[in-house]
Amino acid sequence: MQNAISIAWNPRSNQNLKAQAFEFLNQFRADPAAAQICLSLFTREPRLDEVVRHVSLEVVNNAVQSRQLGKQSLVQVRDGLMEYVQRQYGNAAAAGVQSDTSTIQNKIAETLTLLFVALYTDGWGTFFSDLQRLAEQEAQTGFSTTKATLLYLRVLASVHDEIADQLIQATSDRTKVHSQLKDVIRVQDAAKIAAFWQGIISRWRELDQSVTELCLKTISRWVSWTEITLIVNEAMLSDLFSIASQRELIQQYGHSRVRDAAIDVFTEIVGKKMKPNEKIELIQYLNLGGVMNELVTSPALHDARGSPDYDTDMAEAVAKLANIAMEDIVRVLDSGPADSATAVKANQLVQVFVPFILRFFSDEYDEVCSTVISALTELLTYFRKLAKTAGDLPSEYRTMLSPILDAIVAKTRFDDSSSWGEEDAQTDEAEFQELRKRLKVLQQILAAIDESMYLDKLSKLVDNVFTRYKNERKSLDWRDLDLAMYEMFLLGEQAVRNGGIYQKKAPSNVASERMIAMMSIMIDSGTKAISIESNYLTNNKRRCRCLPTSCHPSAIHGDLCPPLPLF
Numbered sequence: 001m002q003n004a005i006s007i008a009w010n011p012r013s014n015q016n017l018k019a020q021a022f023e024f025l026n027q028f029r030a031d032p033a034a035a036q037i038c039l040s041l042f043t044r045e046p047r048l049d050e051v052v053r054h055v056s057l058e059v060v061n062n063a064v065q066s067r068q069l070g071k072q073s074l075v076q077v078r079d080g081l082m083e084y085v086q087r088q089y090g091n092a093a094a095a096g097v098q099s100d101t102s103t104i105q106n107k108i109a110e111t112l113t114l115l116f117v118a119l120y121t122d123g124w125g126t127f128f129s130d131l132q133r134l135a136e137q138e139a140q141t142g143f144s145t146t147k148a149t150l151l152y153l154r155v156l157a158s159v160h161d162e163i164a165d166q167l168i169q170a171t172s173d174r175t176k177v178h179s180q181l182k183d184v185i186r187v188q189d190a191a192k193i194a195a196f197w198q199g200i201i202s203r204w205r206e207l208d209q210s211v212t213e214l215c216l217k218t219i220s221r222w223v224s225w226t227e228i229t230l231i232v233n234e235a236m237l238s239d240l241f242s243i244a245s246q247r248e249l250i251q252q253y254g255h256s257r258v259r260d261a262a263i264d265v266f267t268e269i270v271g272k273k274m275k276p277n278e279k280i281e282l283i284q285y286l287n288l289g290g291v292m293n294e295l296v297t298s299p300a301l302h303d304a305r306g307s308p309d310y311d312t313d314m315a316e317a318v319a320k321l322a323n324i325a326m327e328d329i330v331r332v333l334d335s336g337p338a339d340s341a342t343a344v345k346a347n348q349l350v351q352v353f354v355p356f357i358l359r360f361f362s363d364e365y366d367e368v369c370s371t372v373i374s375a376l377t378e379l380l381t382y383f384r385k386l387a388k389t390a391g392d393l394p395s396e397y398r399t400m401l402s403p404i405l406d407a408i409v410a411k412t413r414f415d416d417s418s419s420w421g422e423e424d425a426q427t428d429e430a431e432f433q434e435l436r437k438r439l440k441v442l443q444q445i446l447a448a449i450d451e452s453m454y455l456d457k458l459s460k461l462v463d464n465v466f467t468r469y470k471n472e473r474k475s476l477d478w479r480d481l482d483l484a485m486y487e488m489f490l491l492g493e494q495a496v497r498n499g500g501i502y503q504k505k506a507p508s509n510v511a512s513e514r515m516i517a518m519m520s521i522m523i524d525s526g527t528k529a530i531s532i533e534s535n536y537l538t539n540n541k542r543r544c545r546c547l548p549t550s551c552h553p554s555a556i557h558g559d560l561c562p563p564l565p566l567f
Contacts (some may be wrong), residue, residue, distance in 0.1 A: 194230035216261035
């Protein structure tokens with residue numbers, strides 16, 4: 001067996017021998033005795049090559065998962081593996097014992113998880129206690145090592161992935177088994193596991209940061225199906241907030257994955273499914289508005305904004321938290337809260353979170369901006385529905401529309417660091433055009449909510465740009481001209497949807513009137529000059545030979561550009 005594995009995974013092996021080795025291994029996997037043989041290879045001292053140990057555990061996993069083993073054989077595999085774990089990770093392990101690599105530890109966690117599924121409700125009810133005891137013994141030594149603690153956390157993460165990961169499809173029988181396992185865990189071990197997490201989090205400054213990070217990531221996994229009160233308590237939240245908001249970590253640990261992992265825990269807590277009134281109470285209990293304010297004003301996101309030290313990883317993590325909170329708040333309002341008190345609280349939270357959404361929507365990095373677009377879409381869609389149903393928006397909502405539109409239009413403009421059509425910028429430009437498509441949807445929703453405000457703002461923007469173009473042509477940024485013409489294009493689309501530009505030789509609607517006025521302003525600003533400017537940009541940067549008035553202004557131009565239907 002050992003030789004077969006070595007030959008099969010040796011890139012220098014003879015191809016015929018390699019084929020024979022794989023054939024032997026495939027036949028061997030079906031043998032009920034394979035699990036015990038391979039377990040002995042894995043635990044043998046002195047250790048065999050890592051590839052042999054890894055493949056040996058994979059054979060054991062296959063035997064357990066495919067139900068090749070009876071109850072007695074499963075217990076024998078469990079006892080053999082736990083004897084190795086005790087020897088390798090227990091408190092009595094010699095200081096000079098060679099540590100397993102991360103790959104092997106993950107494989108051990110996978111094997112233990114499969115044994116857990118098979119035996120937890122049928123003879124191994126002490127599964128979590130047995131592993132936690134090793135970690136607690138390690139803690140009593142002052143955390144001189146972290147092997148047992150890391151292994152236990154890996155097992156906890158693996159258990160979630162096996163029985164609770166919603167992204168992994170399972171048969172109805174497996175789903176039923178997994179649901180039963182989760183129910184038993186909640187009753188027997190969840191409180192004990194949460195207390196273990198609390199012990200790590202409360203001493204995070206004294207521990208290896210890798211332990212704390214893995215612990216936080218494990219909590220994020222379990223939050224969705226664990227009793228929320230085990231995690232949402234004063235002690236745990238205090239420690240989570242301390243880690244998420246502390247400021248010296250930036251200098252001490254650089255990218256601060258620990259801090260970002262703590263923010264992710266808040267995100268998973270907020271995203272947990274619950275009744276509308278309970279969700280609003282949870283957000284208030286978490287003081288999430290205060291948490292967000294502390295994070296947004298931290299040096300990493302506030303003082304360093306616009307500089308090379310700006311922490312984009314943290315920005316995305318906090319933006320995700322703001323996004324999921326706003327989405328849930330809007331869903332509560334849209335579903336029609338069962339009581340007026342919940343509606344009032346939800347309305348207050350909208351007022352609190354809109355500034356945070358706009359802060360990240362306006363972020364210079366498109367990745368951060370894109371993170372909150374779904375929440376902004378949900379909010380505007382709710383506004384449109386409310387305006388259609390009630391005939392008008394409440395004043396506290398209407399005042400939000402103008403700054404939201406300002407933020408959308410500002411984000412629609414090419415970034416100051418962008419260049420016009422250069423070869424190395426084409427990928428960035430293509431990504432920006434995709435972002436523009438999403439922003440266009442937001443503008444269309446806004447136009448449906450308050451067309452008058454929408455038209456007024458766009459008219460002023462276009463008038464200002466072309467007036468500046470007429471008076472200050474040499475100093476006008478091409479990005480402003482592109483933005484004005486792109487917004488004209490969107491307005492033209494709206495005019496066509498509303499009945500076309502003209503009807504019986506007169507403008508067919510208000511949007512058409514504004515569109516015609518904008519075209520007059522553009523022409524008055526000097527079409528000849530615009531043609532010269534366009535040809536200059538074209539000949540030096542792009543292949544397009546058409547004028548801005550005859551093609552989509554923001555397209556990635558080719559030799560032939562499709563004309564706009566308006567013109």
